[in-house]
Amino acid sequence: MEYAVELEELPSNPLHKVKWKPPKTTETVDPRVVLNPRQAEELLTALTYVGKRGRGRRLMALFACMYYAALQPGEAVALRQQDCHLPATGWGRLLVDVSRPEVNAQWTDSGDAHEERGLKHRGRDDVRPVPIPPALVKILRQHIEEFGVGADGRIFRSERGGVVASTAYREVWQEARKLAFTPAQVASPLTRRPYDLRHAAVSLWLNAGVSAPDVAERAGHSVDVLLRVYAKCLDGEQETAHQRIGDALTT
Known part of the structure; x- marks a missing residue:
């Protein structure tokens, strides 16, 4: 509309007369979806x-990889052996540089539902190093010893060697939630989606x-977005604030 005004095809932008505003969306993570380390181990088992x-x-x-390294599903699906430093002992490292998010095939240039893309909110050639704990290294x-890797080095493949589809995982x-959790937990928002592992x-x-x-560097966030999105998931911050305010009042 603004371009049409510039070309003098319209006298003014009619959208400026619209008073409706889109409803506010919730950006913060619901703390009810966040599982603890014991629950994570039980779910992985x-x-x-x-x-x-x-x-x-x-x-x-x-x-x-989603839980221990906070990878997005598309980043985990695209992970290759050459991007992994997996020592026999101690911490390892993942170099995350591409993502394979699943989209409708008609909207990709290749016609593939898992078109390879750069990292979200980063340059095409950017790489994000993510240190990983010994548990994930192991x-x-x-996994590589049991299932091998694809011709392109991809660690995770379907039974036929293709890209892992979101419907499959x-x-x-x-199924795993029903096996690992109580009926009340299954009915709750607790890690209802794989993305909640991140x-x-x-x-x-x-x-x-x-x-x-x-944390922002490891997860691929900016610091301001990180603190805004995860503000409700920070435990113990209120008690710390109470203590500091109380100390200030008594000095």
């Missing part, structure tokens, strides 16, 4: 027992005292 033809066992390491080493996910990881890091800039 349950994954190895569900799914047809051992599908859950094949996908367990994929979910572990899981990835075991969501189905396995729901929320659990970031919340854990922040509550462990890791600095916001470091």
Whole structure:
């Protein structure tokens, strides 16, 4: 409309007369979706027992990357062996540089539902290093030993060697929740989506005292977005504030 005004095809932009405003959306993470480390371990274990033809066992390491490294699903699906430093002992590192988000094939240039893209909110050639704990190093080493990697180095593949579809891992996910959780927890928002594993990881890091800039770098956020999105998931902040205010009042 503004361009039409510039070309003098319209005398003014009629949209300026519209008074409606889009409703506000919730940006913060619901703390009810965040599982604790014990629940995460139980859920990852349950994954190895569900799914047809051992599908859950094949996908367990994929979910572990979302929890231990806070990877987005598309980033985990695109992970390659050459991007992983997996030492025999100690911490390892992932170099995340591409993502394979699932979209409608008619909207991609290649016609593939998993078109390769750069990292969200970053330049096409940017790389995000993510340190990973020994637990995830061990899981990835075991996964590669058992299932191998694709011709392009991709760690996670379907039974036929293709890109893992979201429908496949969501189905396995729901089965694992029913096995690992109580009926009340299954009915609750607790890690209802695989993406909630990423929320659990970031919340854990922040509550462990890791600095916001470091957490933001690992998760691929800006610091301001990080603190705004995860504000409700920070435990113990209120008690600390109470103590500081009380100390100030008594001095």
